[in-house]
Amino acid sequence: MDKKLKEAINEEYRSAEHKAVRYFEALQNQLTDQSYVSSLINDFQTWKINHIHSPSILTYFSRKKRKPTVKGYRPYIEWLNYAGKLDNYLNRSISYLYMRDLGKTLSSQHTQERIDEVVNNVKTHLLKKDAKNDNFSVSSLYKLAKKEKVEHTMIFVLEKLKRVTAHIPSGMSVEHAQRKILKIIAGVLMHELEERRGIELADQERKCRLEKAIKLGFYYGITYPLIDDLLDAKILSKDEEKQYATLIRTTLETGEVPALDSWHGENKELILFIHSELKEAFEYMKLQHDDRTWKLFLKQAYIFFHSQEVDREKKLTNSTYSNEEIYIPVILKSSASRQIVRSLMNAPEDEGYDKRTFYYGIYNQLADDLADMFDDKKDGAVTPYTYYLTYHTTRKDLINPFEMYWTVISYLIHDVYQADFKTKEVILDRAINGLKRLKEKLGEQKYSDLMGIFTKRMSTFNRILQQMVEKADDVDFFDKLLRDHMITTLKENRREQEEFSEMIQSIRSPIDKMLPITENALLEKDIVTEAANYSLAGNGKRIRPIITWFMGVKEFELDNAQIVPLLKSVEYMHTASLIFDDLPSQDNAAMRRGRPTLHEVYDTATAELTGLFLTQKAIEEQATLQAFEGSIILKLIGYTTKATADMCKGQLMDLESRGKQLTLQELNTLCFYKTGIGFEASLLMPAILAGVSNEVMDLLKKYAYHAGIAFQIKDDLLDVEGEQKTLGKKSGMDKDNDTSTFVTVLGLEGARKEMWEHYCMALDLVELLPKKTNFLKFLVDYMINRTR
Structure with a gap:
């Protein structure tokens, strides 16, 4: 065992933990004095100008202004184009991805030019006649790869994807596994395309880099269903979960996949398959690195895995967790999940990217946890929302996660992105869209009851907020539409x-x-x-x-x-x-x-x-x-x-x-x-x-x-x-x-x-x-x- 590597990885985790504590304390201070409220109220005053419009007789009868009556991916894209909304829709959607996945700042002229270029390309593709048949079929993915002359790699990935998802046990969603893997492949490709933008590459080198990105995306992507989702699904027995977690931890601490000599439990056949697939993935990823960059990847992967494990071991029945115990792992895992991709690709170090990604991660995690809180509570999972819903009447010291969510939003807008107008626009668009989707999912009454619990200390802000949720338009995002369409199609x-x-x-x-x-x-x-x-x-x-x-x-x-x-x-x-x-x-x-x-x-x-x-x-x-x-x-x-x-x-x-x-x-x-x-x-x-x-x-x-x-x-x-x-x-x-x-x-x-x-x-x-x-x-x- 490489003891130095293990020590270095654990030291890196402690360093990241200290950084997370400082970030949490900064957020806690703003939440306690409620300074975020006045900032956000001012932000919404300017934001609503572009999103709340007084109706007129002409707009009431205009077909262009009315939402399409037929729901679905293709009809909605066609309606947006007909209504003249498609450009703005794609711009805020691509801008969001550049912030979230690529760690970019929207105040950069270079980034804005790149976003405009991507928007034009996506729009052209969406409006093609043959795009109407896009359904995430293997044939459509193959044809796309063929255009880039990487069809052999895509065949390999598609056949492996079928093999992996065929082994997803009952109790886990095959469609969500497929979606996550495809999403991560797309994310790694985004990084690759951005890294080589403006660089003249020979055809063969370009092809090799694309092939490498596709394979890296797939190999990293399968870790989500085969590690995180499997451990969350309660399919393994407690003893098997412990064996499996030890196996993963040992791999990350030593840089080597240990042999699976024995397995105690009824899921041995499943674990043997997973061990074989993950070993292949691990060894391929390792080949793409030198010793220094490989250690960086292992450190980020360990931070993500260990913070996930800390969260996973929590019990909703335990009423004594502190606010730090609830939020620090969330900050760590949400930031590391993005930083892994960059280290995986052996991309150049970027201090600005690391900083922005570290602060941004919890925003996404809190948004996701808000949307999934009732499913999480049903499963007994401990998240800031499920824990608060369970103990808010008996634990007055608990931080309200909804307040924390808006505190993070304010911190990002004003402390990280320096009140940049475009950044503010995109983040608030996303937040209001998330609440609109939650309201639609829960229904009027259940949503109102939930807001009653979460907004007791912020009645004035909540009144403004719910007006935005009720009246604001043009806050939806392409990635959400694509996600819903993909899951529906795969199912x-x-x-x-x-x-x-x-x-x-x-x-x-x-x-x-x-x-x-x-x-x-x-x-x-x-x-x-x-x-x-x-x-x-x-x-x-x-x-x-x-x-x-x-x-x-x-x-x-x-x-x-x-x-x-x-x-x-x-x-x-x-x-x-x-x-x-x-x-x-x-x-x-x-x-x-x-x-x-x-x-x-x-x-x-x-x-x-x-x-x-x-x-x-x-x-x-x-x-x-x-x-x-x-x-x-x-x-x-x-x-x-x-x-x-x-x-x-x-x-x-x-x-x-x-x-x-x-x-x-x-x-x-x-x-x-x-x-x-x-x-x-x-x-x-x-x-x-x-x-x-x-x-x-x-x-x-x-x-x-x-x-x-x-x-x-x-x-x-x-x-x-x-x-x-x-x-x-x-x-x-x-x-x-x-x-x-x-x-x-x-x-x-x-x-x-x-x-x-x-x-x-x-x-x-x-x-x-x-x-x-x-x-x-x-x-x-x-x-x-x-x-x-």
Whole structure:
């Protein structure tokens, strides 16, 4: 153990603690003599000129002045632009981020010019036509990264993000974990972009710095759900919490992640996963530093972690905490959480940034705690608000956190930012907006009751304050709108994803039951039918008949019972192709769908005849679709036979390509014929029965092309990286057969990039379909994220 490092880190904590005490004493003095009240009343007198307007007949009837009746992210942005408010809205929002996240002073002309530049860029993006579809989807993030030529890094982050959030235990919010990680990535990128502003960089160096910032943001971001949120969620037992906290503390004090030799508790599997992810993150972050800057990062991280732990260990049932015990950890953790990012990025030391960030942090923390006080109280968490609400009637010495909140605001405006007009405007905008949101959240009566508790000593100020809350306009912020929109979107995506998964399982079971073929009673032993049923009974995904069912029943409104023969036909065709594909003359596979292949159980001749039998059985099933006109059935059979012929050509292309190095175009063509046509048939066969337009048919064909290639690339990746137990077949078959794949042609990273390209193109086509369906969106998402 590095004892000097441990001593230095603990000494740094004590120094920060002393600084926090001095800050707290300064705030306490202003709060006690209420000098902040007169200052803020004067501030509001000038502030309200821009925010409270006397209504007139013209403004009453003006559409521009009225709030939009339709709520939501996009309608609100469009209304702001229509009303001529968008520029000011974005300016105060970006100004706030420059103060909070970048520690800038708004009195600087340089900062103002930069804010104006960012506002123009954001406005241009928001008003683009294609921006209407921004929904924080992985495809939108990938496209953004592609513009900056950092798509490989974004693929890495998106896949890691999916892996991490998949392990978030019940009792924690997956959406909030995703939002925090994405927010921190954005914050680190902001720092990076500001640090290199005005510096001419070669393309490669610019790319490397962006990639580094994205990875640093992700690796630091996962510490929030995997450390802070996990410890707050009460998922671990008390003993496990102690073990875990010790593990984190040891890491920060020594600069090394200790091995996890043993774990006492039922959450061992979860902790093993987290330990692996955090160790990877810690080691990557360490590589970006020299010895001096790494120690600076560890010091800030320790201050943040230890002050969090001090707060976390408090009990709401303990009535004896002093004001210092309540507020000092809040000052420490809120300031350190911002300073960590700068030290993480190895940015140049900036005394002004450190000072402003230290004083500013508690303002944000008190605002957040005010908004969350009732949830925190319900969870038994000790914050200045929950503690005051619990003991204000019995502890007259307790500092009122609402008074402290406004004291901090006054201190920032007058003592830190020297009464700068723009700074005053932004801070007061934010404060009034926070109270407006709280009032809307709690309701009129509960909000009024709460203010009655918090404002007993400040009745005059409160009267003015509540007038601002009631009448002031133009105080909302883009980051709040974005936050609400992001959480809503992520929750909606998660709900729809779960519904998609449940639907897949619910459809698969009845499809499995309808597939077995009745043996010919005239034959003493119907080997071919028996062999066919053996192949059909394997643990297949049934993706193709599921696609056919959903498109037929849910999208084209065909009768469920009437298309049963079509579902059977689709799976018979697919199973036949697998039987042929597994033959010794072709892939010579020994396992399929988790058990021995057909030719291994019977023999090659039986397998060949069974494959032929199933292709004919598929046509026979289509001929029994009695609810449709004969001309439509003939069209369907004509399409099916052509599709089957094309799939045979694709398989032959595959066999002839062995030992050859194919071009990407040749591989795409082969893949479409071999795999894509099967997906196309699943989509087009119900479309033919429904008589959809040629335009829709063309869009479905293009979707199937890109989705099919994405599916095949994932197969190629799984063949290299997958496990036989999960795949249900032997991995490494492509290498054994000397087959050209997307991995052999493009490499692992190149294959992943190509898969994401086709994934995004497939999603773009979904948006063009006249009838929107999330099924096709989640289908291609499933294709690239599956494990078998």
